Amino acid sequence: MDIAIKELIETETKYSDLLDQIHNHFQKPLATTHKHLRSEKEFDIIFAEIETIRMYSHSLLSDLSFHRTIRKTLLHPFHEFESVFCSLYHLSRSYILLASAMPLALITLSIARERTEFGQFINKQEHAHQIKLNELLLRPLSRVEEYVRMIEEIVKFTPRLHPDQPTLVRLVQKLIPLSQFLLQKRSKITKTTEMIRVFVNLRPQPREFLRLGREFVREGVVHYYEKEGANPKPKFIFLMNDVLLITRRVKAGIRSFTKAQTSEHFVLEILCPLQNITQIKVLEVPEEGEMSDLIPKNCFVMDSAKKSMMLQCEKQGEHRTWVDLIQEGMKKAKEKK
The missing domain is CATH 1.20.900.10 (Dbl homology (DH) domain)
Known part of the structure; x- marks a missing residue:
């Protein structure tokens, strides 16, 4: 005791x-x-x-x-x-x-x-x-x-x-x-x-990004296809429970008297409220045939009133996780609205 x-x-x-x-x-x-x-x-x-x-x-x-x-x-x-x-x-x-x-x-x-x-x-x-x-x-x-x-x-x-x-x-x-x-x-x-x-x-x-009720969900690296036929660009995306952020990661070196340090920030390029997404789906790729080599793998497509986006994940199956989480956020955002 x-x-x-x-x-x-x-x-x-x-x-x-x-x-x-x-x-x-x-x-x-x-x-x-x-x-x-x-x-x-x-x-x-x-x-x-x-x-x-x-x-x-x-x-x-x-x-x-x-x-x-x-x-x-x-x-x-x-x-x-x-x-x-x-x-x-x-x-x-x-x-x-x-x-x-x-x-x-x-x-x-x-x-x-x-x-x-x-x-x-x-x-x-x-x-x-x-x-x-x-x-x-x-x-x-x-x-x-x-x-x-x-x-x-x-x-x-x-x-x-x-x-x-x-x-x-x-x-x-x-x-x-x-x-x-x-x-x-x-x-x-x-x-x-x-x-x-x-x-x-x-x-x-x-x-306005800081607000009560907004919560972090997931983050990760993707490749962003801005338009059909264009080369994908590496992006870093952040998913909140009500909004998706597509950013460009920038790393910078900082010199000090003791040691060199690396800092990073993220340039915000697209801020997409989940309630504005009209459709999101996994891009299915045929297992065999000519098209299987032409269609990018591990991709998902999002449509909104303003634009359509295709994002490619680095790991196999990761795109399905993103789709599930975004769909869940879309559902809750629309229910709240």
Whole structure:
């Protein structure tokens, strides 16, 4: 049991320090010395519930440390944990609100970075302290899962007849649904994060591309046939749940004092909403005969009101995967419309 409690204290210390970084390097300056830079709306969206969770973490850490110290002076090997953990369940609302608001927070942060003094301040602080605000904001979403695992460990070492045992079991039972809810949200948030990654590397960066509900699905290299008889051109395509982007990948070398680095961006050439696609199909190739050598393999064709496109995949069968995913997106986009 001591090992489980020790792990809980050590990990909570690191977690609390992480939340303090958000407070000290971003929230506090933007609430005081750099208040003139912030937009109240952006500030509230990005840092929603973080302060409540931070204060609880400090309180939990203090209680855990106190109870562990008290236990060393007691003849009985266990001590009451109900007072330590009961508020954790009541904090569920803050974690639910944080997870629900996270996609909007990440999108707001990405937009702010490029276009406002508020965003420039965040970029400056990240560079100065070698941290990433978006990564710090995501950390609480996995902490509840860790709480459940460690409290379950404490339950294992708590005798059945001990007065704390029923309380700890009930606490785990209450926290498991919250942990599962956050796990589902994290999956959605990952898709939002990937969508933002695509946006950051696009040239130009259409601001309307960042929107709630848009999620990353797939990316890959294809060869694009612009018109019949023309040579195919290599393209890099990104599929979101409601739009397909056809881009040209550009790599550039960056020289620094320490080493050479390579960066890349993607020049946006076609942005095609899935609801505008009228037809998509696999280009079937005869297994034998003269035509089998003339028709490109691993291709699919898309038609919209403005143009028709043929895309060729590099791997066998990959074109069918693209068609299935795009058709699924088309169906959902039209249902939503």
